[in-house]
Amino acid sequence: MRPLAALALAGLLTACGRESPPPAPVGDWHWTLPAGVAPPPVPADNPMSQAKFELGRRLFYDKRLSGNGSISCASCHPQDKAFSDSVARSLGSTGERTLRNAQPLANVAWRKSYTWANYSLTTLERQMDGPLFRTDPVEMGINDGNLPTVLARLRADPVYQREFARVFPAEAQPLSLANIVKAIATFERGIVSFDSRYDRYQAGRAVLSAAELRGLKLFRSEQAQCLRCHGSPDFDDQMAGHSDGLPFHNIGLYNTDGKGGYPFPNRGALELSGQPADMGRFRSPSLRNVALTAPYMHDGSVATLEEAVRIHAEHGRRDAKSGDGRRNPWKDAAIDRIRLSAAEQADIVAFLKTLTDDTLIRDPRLADPFAARR
Ligand code: HEC
Numbered sequence: 001m002r003p004l005a006a007l008a009l010a011g012l013l014t015a016c017g018r019e020s021p022p023p024a025p026v027g028d029w030h031w032t033l034p035a036g037v038a039p040p041p042v043p044a045d046n047p048m049s050q051a052k053f054e055l056g057r058r059l060f061y062d063k064r065l066s067g068n069g070s071i072s073c074a075s076c077h078p079q080d081k082a083f084s085d086s087v088a089r090s091l092g093s094t095g096e097r098t099l100r101n102a103q104p105l106a107n108v109a110w111r112k113s114y115t116w117a118n119y120s121l122t123t124l125e126r127q128m129d130g131p132l133f134r135t136d137p138v139e140m141g142i143n144d145g146n147l148p149t150v151l152a153r154l155r156a157d158p159v160y161q162r163e164f165a166r167v168f169p170a171e172a173q174p175l176s177l178a179n180i181v182k183a184i185a186t187f188e189r190g191i192v193s194f195d196s197r198y199d200r201y202q203a204g205r206a207v208l209s210a211a212e213l214r215g216l217k218l219f220r221s222e223q224a225q226c227l228r229c230h231g232s233p234d235f236d237d238q239m240a241g242h243s244d245g246l247p248f249h250n251i252g253l254y255n256t257d258g259k260g261g262y263p264f265p266n267r268g269a270l271e272l273s274g275q276p277a278d279m280g281r282f283r284s285p286s287l288r289n290v291a292l293t294a295p296y297m298h299d300g301s302v303a304t305l306e307e308a309v310r311i312h313a314e315h316g317r318r319d320a321k322s323g324d325g326r327r328n329p330w331k332d333a334a335i336d337r338i339r340l341s342a343a344e345q346a347d348i349v350a351f352l353k354t355l356t357d358d359t360l361i362r363d364p365r366l367a368d369p370f371a372a373r374r
């Protein structure tokens, strides 16, 4: 009886408004999510609001936010590619290429960690240090030397003067680096994708073709194993309740030295942990909008969706450059359990194409606010 009594007491205390603090203000933000998807975690010191989201969107598309004024976040994360890049390795502001493939940002708020293999990077706010300040290679190219210039550039814009003061009231200098980061993270959390043909089919509002339905059934089957690593509502294993242990996997993409080696510096979770067993372990990518996010894998080394699926089905990749990934000793055992004929692989590809969300890539709320003036 004790737990029940305690519960009743807690209820009473809440009703009297004593024991528990008043609910945090939720602002004017509304999540539009399908049944079964809970709102993502949002840091207590950076709550969602409509005005902050819109400010963040402007900053996300603003080239003045890079050291030399040449690129914005959107340069490597364009909306028409579901906020991923169409090249294997993206071009930074000073002409250097990124080490890995730029990831799509739809539903990024639900990820447990950010980037392909850095399990210590657990907030969008912290992730942003990378693109803004990284030097190896340079992305946005901001540094201690040019940060005052970048801030002065933005402060000279009356729109930013007005909007930062509105979104961060009662601060002596609302247009600060910390508030830029907060606003962009708010925009990123608002990039939500749950309106693909697959979602509409689930809601009884669309039909899928025979091949697409066969692919869906296969995708969910033991025979294909896909759910083990791409089984969350976001088709990764990053959402709560959808992974066991460190959700990073070696799928046998490389075996350059015959001992399971992946090429430096893209050796997966090992780069951070130093643990041999973490060789080649990368985060399972979300498969939402995957038809738009080519090229594939952490280094963009796979050109087509067909090839990405085939590599799983053949239990790894084998070619002159990659070595025999099928014999990679660190490979996740689930990959070897996959049994898919060529026709079944084609059905799965047909199904994966139903995950494209046209609403996301056309949504004016997520679009470039400067586009009209360019
Ligand atoms: C020069 C290209 C480039 C620019 C500019 C850039 N990014 Fe990225 N972004 C990448 C690459 C490449 C990755 C993958 C990084 C990795 O795994 O190491 C990435 C990854 C991310 C991720 C992780 C996504 C995930 O699923 O874990 C987020 C979030 C992100 N970028 C946000 C931003 C924001 C915000 C900006 C602007 C402040 C920005 N990016 C600017 C190339 C870029």
Ligand code: HEC
Pocket (backbone or CB within 6 Å): 219, 224, 225, 226, 227, 228, 229, 230, 248, 249, 250, 251, 253, 280, 282, 283, 284, 285, 286, 287, 290, 293, 295, 296, 297, 298, 299, 305, 308, 309, 312, 332, 334, 335, 338, 348
């Ligand atoms: C053991 C976990 C695991 C299983 C099982 C698995 N995948 Fe993957 N998948 C991954 C990982 C990890 C990557 C990224 C690997 C890398 O970049 O090195 C990936 C990459 C992909 C990609 C490329 C996506 C992109 O954006 O780069 C596709 C497509 C894909 N998987 C589809 C499938 C399908 C379809 C199945 C079932 C037949 C499946 N996967 C089974 C872990 C898995």
